[in-house]
Amino acid sequence: MRTSLAIAALLGLLGSQAAVPHAFPEQAEPRVGAVTDGLPSQVRIWFDADLEPAFSTLRVLDAQGRQVNRDPGQVNAEQERLLEARLPPLPPGVYHVFWRVIARDGHATEGDYTFTVGR
Numbered sequence: 829m830r831t832s833l834a835i836a837a838l839l840g841l842l843g844s845q846a847a848v849p850h851a852f853p854e855q856a857e858p859r860v861g862a863v864t865d866g867l868p869s870q871v872r873i874w875f876d877a878d879l880e881p882a883f884s885t886l887r888v889l890d891a892q893g894r895q896v897n898r899d900p901g902q903v904n905a906e907q908e909r910l911l912e913a914r915l916p917p918l919p920p921g922v923y924h925v926f927w928r929v930i931a932r933d934g935h936a937t938e939g940d941y942t943f944t945v946g947r
């Protein structure tokens with residue numbers, strides 16, 4: 829009896845976790861760790877769940893830690909899973925992307941990655 833209750837509780841827990849739609853990235857452009865061929869005009873990250881536009885941000889920093897994108901990034905008006913930020917023309921070097929998003933359930937996820945603008 830105790831065992832079956834424990835299993836039921838465990839299944840219930842797993843079930844509720846699987847139903848929670850936190851947003852995680854599925855794909856990014858430039859890709860994670862990429863060396864770009866030419867200048868990227870924007871950074872785009874596709875997630876696996878719809879994002880809350882008001883609280884989802886994307887910052888791109890240069891090797892000196894200066895933010896290079898002028899706006900804080902935005903969720904695409906037609907694709908609610910796409911977070912994007914325009915980039916000015918960038919000199920060659922390593923760039924660090926920091927993203928933070930809120931999924932529709934109110935849960936935040938964040939992460940970062942780098943890409944390199946080639947010569």
Ligand SMILES: [Cu+2]
Nearest residue numbers: 848849850935
């Ligand atoms: Cu969640």
